[in-house]
Amino acid sequence: MSEVIVEFRNATKSFRNVPAFRNVNFTLARGEVHALLGENGAGKSTLTKVLAGLYPLTSGKLFVEGKARSFSSPIDALGHGVAMVFQETNLIPSMTVAQNLFLGEENFFNRLRGINIKAQQQLQRLSFHVEPTALVSSLGAAKKQMVEIARAVQRNARIFIFDEPTATLTPEEKQHFFALVERLKQDGNSIIFISHALEEALAIADRISVLRDGELVATDAAAMFTRDRIVQAMVGRQLKDELYGEQAKRTARPAGAKALALENVSMGKTVRSATLSVFAGQITGMFGLVGAGRTEMMKIAAGVLKRDFFHGGRVKLNGESVRFSVPRQAVNKGIAYITEDRKLDGIFDTMSISQNIFFGKLAKGANPISVVSMAQARREAAGWLEKLTIRTIRADARVVELSGGNQQKVVIAKSLIQAPNIIIFDEPTRGVDVGAIAEIHAMIRDLADAGAAVVVVSSYLPEILSISDRILVARQGRIVEEMSIEDATEESIMYAAVH
């Protein structure tokens, strides 16, 4: 192995005496892509956050380029060449892409045009199709991720940490990303790559390390791993075909009554005369590339976005035309929309788990006299913690302290407490580990079995294929194809999505 650039030696990090990881010995070599894998809450993000200067170690040592370091802040870490692209993007929504790229590096006198041109060059060099003058708030999750990656590259860091960088990228964009990683590697940079897509880790990593319950259980050259071996190391059990191998063995649930219909719904240039139906007792999978308008269609159905006022089509709920002014009206009609961007729209991250979950109930107007019983909130939340196996230190822990997968479960619980009969999951397993994916999938299936109309919007084809009873493919703001689960293949779905 070439020169070691980062080394954790007997490293331990604890929160309130609960270790996030303990006695970890981890090395990263110069010019190496090192994949860090592990279940939800295994300690991957915490380990890399120590390297990025967010947390200090509780015990043990961190060596960067041979010197013992304890970074006090991300700026400090960046000064030593460590840049982290976070799992949840940390861009400023009210600023443009270019302003975000150069945030903290502005000259004393700034010229917007100059910043835009530099940003354009940077984005083009990375083959990212993002408009530098666009407001970040107007970007989808995938494009935000691109800006985040471009910002790290912009800092000329030598050590890059990518936490779930590909979760929201389309297959095409992933190829660009992999090429970018290869370029960074050839330039002598070192990369820590956290992903739940095991195939990606196997494809681009030189070495793979697996964390389980805060302990490093395996480190080896990527060539020495198989998918099964990684999964076994991650969860301590064989999961072969449990997640995505079920398609051939099952038959679709029969469709019940039409619960939700969009008829020629239009919204600006994003949704263009979209027409679709969702049936009770079924899981309707919706696939499309970024910009296909899937999320927007579902947000219109849930009252989060408004369709065009004139000629905006119709939304029908159980056969009746509805027009929601605010999401609460949709919630009261039994529609739950579980967002793809949990950090922005899904959680109040500085509030407790029980408060977050109980907010869902309050949103439905369950408490008309506006008296909130915290005891009731804790009691109800405790039930959901158990039901969704949300792993936490305690129910009144802040949501920000949870791992991505557990945060996602809180978001789901917040919606399910409203007892909806139409549930729209938008990228439900984005940034969620293998074990939690199985749990979330099982929960989605249970909801459909119980007669709910379920929509799963996903960019991950194996997920769409494994969980859906029927599949809708969106392209350019409309539904272009409907497939039965018997007919659908990854190729046919992708063909419909791009042609």
Add this chain to the structure above:
Amino acid sequence: MTIWSRFAKWFGRSEDDALSIPPLDGKLKPNSRLDAAERLLHLPQIDNLALDGARLICSSGDTLFSVDPAGWQTAPIRSFEGHITAVAVSPGGVLAVGVEGRGLEICAGGAWHSRNLGDANGCITAALFRSENELLVTVGSRHHPWTEWKRDLMSRGASGGVVSVNIASGEARVVRDALAFPYGIEIAANGELIVSESWRHRLLAMPPAGGLARVMLGELPAYPARISPASDGGFWLALFAPRRQLTELVLREDDYRREMMATIAQESWIGPDFRDHANGDQPLQSGSVRQMGIMKPWAPSRSYGLVVHLDAQLQPVSSYHSRADGHMHGIASILEWDGHLYIAARGAGALLRLPLEEMT
């Protein structure tokens, strides 16, 4: 409701004003199974199908034919003085034929006689024997004859109804009126009348003696035509033309519609049709066919082929299509017989056959 919605409503706008068409998805997901069906014979304007004992009969234009299953040859039974618009045969062998402008022609014991239904004579769209002596007929319009059906639609006609005719006396009793072009009738297991109301795109159930009707299946994505019973206790529904946003727009624009009806030949009107006339006046229709990845929603096809299998509660079970780029359009009648489904595609002038065992 926002203040803008209220404001808009003051000016006559409502949720129903949205130019939207129900989706063809789920059980109504498009396929090309009608184009793949066996084509038994070519008969321009083939319309009604009925079973006279063990003999299949069909109508085309003003002529009633019998069809010989050996070789699928047709033999004329009788020609009339107007278009045949409805055909029904009683279990006892009484044959009733609706003839445009003439009313009913009844054949009992080999002798033909007429029954005059007054202003309903011009547009009898379907007929069904409830008993040997009682014939139920749907009258599409009392203002327009059958051949002017498109004018009735463009006039927002709702003068149709269901009439019970006593075969022996010729007495006619209105069971239900003020329907918007009823085009098919069947009797449910509980004795209720099932009627397809074409211009309102729905199936109604009404008490046997008439009265308040319930909407059993509404918001159909196409114009329903005749209904026939299925062996599984359900029904077969023919839908003769698709609903399109362009048509819905025209139906809303009164001045445009009036001028169109006054100045343009009927076959060139923008509206539903049994078939694509494929002439130079209608080049827009090809917009429904995706070419080089592009669909043109402003140029929809006016015809389509659609057969829907309904269960006993009139909910869709499966569907059979001929899409915009297909040819088996304008499905008018369906008949289940001898392990097969026989389909009259009026637009294509073809009698189609699908084996029931292959239909799911």
